[in-house]
Amino acid sequence: MKLTLKVWRQRNAKVKGQFETHNIDNVSPDMSFLEMIDVLNAQIIESGGDPVAFDHDCREGICGMCSMYINGRPHGPNTGTTTCQLHMRSFKDGDTITIEPWRSVAFPVIKDLAVDRSSFDRIMSAGGFVSVNTGNARDANSLPISKEDADSAFSAAACIGCGACVAACPNGSAMLFVSAKVSQLAKLPQGQPERKSRVKNMVKQMDKEGFGFCSNHAACEVECPKSISIDNIALMNRDYLSASLASEK
Ligand code: SF4
Ligand code: FES
Structure with missing residues (x-):
């Protein structure tokens, strides 16, 4: 395949960036999108x-x-697919592909396509965990969890x-991410002791980082x-409201 790539180039967050055009050939349809960028980089070097x-x-x-x-869509044209799992067979010979970094004030550009997502780490540090004593793991059967709760916690934990x-949200909201991290623990018995403080602290940090609203x-x-x-967002909103009302009593 022969492709024309319009790639965003930016030295750092303080300077303006611009698109740079590269022509690339010998792209195999079986390459992943990242392997195609590896080929581009070998050519540039x-x-x-x-x-x-x-x-x-x-x-x-797995790592996110x-x-x-890719052509204006986060992770490209395929549903439920990360950029690394997107294959070049999803494009046609002769295509022009536009590649840009995430556009969000909370994700400043480090260089070119790499952005700083440490705002997510700070949200997790604010409450996305359970406090546990160290020691042996308890027997799994001593803590029954319904299949429905286990499945929905697992689905949220897939984030x-x-x-x-x-990147997809017109408001630059991080509520899907934060709600997934809230829900994965809110659905399980282990997440209950810190449930109220967790949602309040994570939402507070999300707002502090400059993300928009849903x-x-x-x-x-x-x-x-x-x-x-987005059902997770509804759960997070309910939890946030009840935690806020409880702390006002
Ligand atoms: S919820 Fe957001 S951060 Fe999590 S996997 Fe989906 S798009 Fe990525
Ligand atoms: S490189 Fe890890 S999810 Fe794509």
Whole structure:
């Protein structure tokens, strides 16, 4: 396949960026999108240029690092697919592909396609955990959990923290991410002792980081590579309200 790539280049968050056009050929339809960028970078290095900076780690759809817009869509054209699991067979020979970093004030550009998503880490540090004493794991059967709760906690826990929900949202809201992290613990007995303080602290940190509000566009759910449901946002809103009312008593 022969492709024309329009790639966003930006030295850091303080300077303006611009698109740079590259023509690339010998792209196999079986390559992943990231392998195609590897080929592009080899070509750029051979001609003495600066390779395109982009984030990646697992390349298996697990770590959430491979964040970028492809033709204006977070993680590209396929539903439920991360950039690293997107294959070039999803494009046609001769296509022009536009590649950009996430656009959000809470995700400043580090360089080119790589953005700083440490705002998500700070939200997790604010409450996305359970406090447990160390020691042996207790016997699994001593803590019965209904199949329904186990399944919905597991579905919420599938969030890989990629930030596509923020990138897709016209308000730059992080509520799908935060609600998934709240729900995965709110559904389980282990998450109950800190349930109220968790939701309050995580929402407070989310607001502090500059993310926008949710106005029910649901673009986040459509673009989420793990198909996280916006039902989690409803659960988080209910929990936040009841925790706030409880602390006013
Ligand atoms: S909710 Fe989906 S889009 Fe948002 S961070 Fe988690 S996996 Fe990514
Ligand atoms: S590189 Fe880990 S999810 Fe894509």
